[in-house]
Amino acid sequence: MPENHCAPTRRAMRLGIAGPVGTGKSSLIMMICRELAHDIAIGVVTNDIYTDEDARMIRAAGVLDPARVLAVETGACPHTAIRDDITANAMACERLEAQHGPLDVILVESGGDNLTATFSPALVDVQIFLIDVAGGGDVARKGGPGIERADLLVVNKTDLGPHVGVDVPMMYADALAARQGGPVIALSRNDFRAVAELRGWVLDQHAAYIQGRLEPADPGPMAAHRHGPGEPEHAHAGGRHGHTH
Amino acid sequence: MSESPVKLAWEPQIQPEHGALTALLLADARLPIGGHTRSGSLEPALAAGVDDIPGFINLHLRTVVRTDAGTAVVARRHALAGLPLEPVLDAWRARTPSAALRADAEIVGAALVRLASRLWQLVPLPANPPGALVLGAIAAATGIDAADIARVVAYDAVQTITSAALKLRPGDPLEVAGWTLAAFPAIASVVSASADIVTPDQIPARSAPHLESYAEAHTTTTRRLFRA
Numbered sequence: 363m364p365e366n367h368c369a370p371t372r373r374a375m376r377l378g379i380a381g382p383v384g385t386g387k388s389s390l391i392m393m394i395c396r397e398l399a400h401d402i403a404i405g406v407v408t409n410d411i412y413t414d415e416d417a418r419m420i421r422a423a424g425v426l427d428p429a430r431v432l433a434v435e436t437g438a439c440p441h442t443a444i445r446d447d448i449t450a451n452a453m454a455c456e457r458l459e460a461q462h463g464p465l466d467v468i469l470v471e472s473g474g475d476n477l478t479a480t481f482s483p484a485l486v487d488v489q490i491f492l493i494d495v496a497g498g499g500d501v502a503r504k505g506g507p508g509i510e511r512a513d514l515l516v517v518n519k520t521d522l523g524p525h526v527g528v529d530v531p532m533m534y535a536d537a538l539a540a541r542q543g544g545p546v547i548a549l550s551r552n553d554f555r556a557v558a559e560l561r562g563w564v565l566d567q568h569a570a571y572i573q574g575r576l577e578p579a580d581p582g583p584m585a586a587h588r589h590g591p592g593e594p595e596h597a598h599a600g601g602r603h604g605h606t607h
Numbered sequence: 608m609s610e611s612p613v614k615l616a617w618e619p620q621i622q623p624e625h626g627a628l629t630a631l632l633l634a635d636a637r638l639p640i641g642g643h644t645r646s647g648s649l650e651p652a653l654a655a656g657v658d659d660i661p662g663f664i665n666l667h668l669r670t671v672v673r674t675d676a677g678t679a680v681v682a683r684r685h686a687l688a689g690l691p692l693e694p695v696l697d698a699w700r701a702r703t704p705s706a707a708l709r710a711d712a713e714i715v716g717a718a719l720v721r722l723a724s725r726l727w728q729l730v731p732l733p734a735n736p737p738g739a740l741v742l743g744a745i746a747a748a749t750g751i752d753a754a755d756i757a758r759v760v761a762y763d764a765v766q767t768i769t770s771a772a773l774k775l776r777p778g779d780p781l782e783v784a785g786w787t788l789a790a791f792p793a794i795a796s797v798v799s800a801s802a803d804i805v806t807p808d809q810i811p812a813r814s815a816p817h818l819e820s821y822a823e824a825h826t827t828t829t830r831r832l833f834r835a
């Protein structure tokens with residue numbers, strides 16, 4: 363931690379990272395650690411489905427004190443562990459803070475269940491949803507709670523576009539449209555500008571969190587809907603219901 | 608409650624009229640205490656070649672569950688009488704020789720403390736209490752009687768295994784529900800053997816070397832679905 367670091371008076375900001383298996387969640391965590399570990403104190407909780415491989419890979423990357431990476435087993439219920447019963451993950455976060463605190467940010471990697479799994483706002487303060495170019499150019503357009511309403515959508519592995527026949531600018535435009543203007547970063551680990559953009563987004567979220575401006579929002583499961591033929595389509599996030607159903 | 612009223616050193620929030628409901632709440636797999644992350648050592652047992660899951664359930668009920676149910680019952684009595692819980696903890700530890708089983712029970716205990724700190728006010732607990740001890744303290748605070756809390760301990764042990772079985776060896780879930788039913792007599796034996804235990808030295812100590820070795824083996828595997 364730098365000398366000018368102020369010990370946070372509140373618990374660490376919890377940043378959830380969800381998205382299908384293989385889209386680059388663990389890689390994103392290592393990237394965030396590499397980019398920010400000198401500026402802020404970070405802890406990591408992984409939810410591997412069948413191994414503790416992610417935790418071991420992140421520990422081995424040398425971007426963080428290995429003791430600050432905890433693996434949580436989810437009993438083949440990765441979805442449950444980040445949504446209906448967050449106990450194991452919440453306790454892992456609490457343990458990281460008790461043993462290594464004060465921490466600024468805890469990154470929680472979901473088990474990568476599928477396109478519908480997003481974090482409960484009771485577990486994380488803010489969340490990123492990841493899809494990747496190799497998963498197909500139409501994934502962004504098809505949407506889903508994470509794609510449409512996570513706090514940030516990352517379209518990862520843009521470097522692979524030419525190799526898998528995906529029009530990256532088109533996929534990015536689809537993502538922006540699906541999110542009605544919500545933030546999207548088209549990322550590749552080789553794209554320094556995009557990496558800097560991601561770094562800035564995380565720091566902005568943390569600043570907002572410290573100032574009490576960050577309100578945890580639930581991206582799902584409610585889909586965008588209309589209330590009547592003439593009514594505009596809209597979605598609800600974070601329990602911010604302006605009306606009753 | 609079976610015993611005569613005792614002078615309480617500490618005023619618990621006893622709602623005896625809702626004790627039975629609270630017992631149902633505690634026995635419900637949907638209770639947010641991370642039940643889905645545990646298999647009652649079924650995962651390592653299957654890996655070690657165990658085939659007979661109803662027999663594995665029975666093994667639990669005849670061994671570690673006896674210790675845990677007795678611990679919950681005595682912890683409840685101590686909490687109601689204003690006696691310290693440390694001797695109960697010591698008795699449980701002495702009767703639970705596997706470090707892996709102790710560690711798992713302490714995770715459940717921490718999850719229950721997390722839950723209880725939001726819902727009830729418990730007597731002061733020793734550090735790192737196992738789930739059984741916390742259940743006893745919750746029983747004291749909420750009006751659950753001794754037999755009911757012993758039943759919760761035994762039933763939860765069974766259902767932890769059966770629900771993990773559906774993940775690890777998926778078969779007809781109706782048949783698995785039948786395993787639970789088949790375990791009822793053994794659960795009833797746990798209840799009748801535990802309900803009248805009063806002091807820590809009366810907590811049963813049944814050795815379960817197979818179970819313990821499965822639990823220990825699980826801590827060193829790198830491929831597992833369940834925490835324990």
Ligand SMILES: Nc1nc2c(ncn2[C@@H]2O[C@H](COP(=O)(O)OP(=O)(O)O)[C@@H](O)[C@H]2O)c(=O)[nH]1
Nearest residue numbers: 382383384385386387388389390519522550551
């Ligand atoms: N080409 C390319 N591959 C990437 C990028 N980011 C991650 N990967 C690769 O994608 C694979 C899956 O990444 P991982 O982080 O394990 O995904 P997770 O399952 O979502 O955690 C690995 O082989 C990574 O090296 C990227 O920006 N470009």
Ligand SMILES: [Mg+2]
Nearest residue numbers: 387388416471
């Ligand atoms: Mg991963």
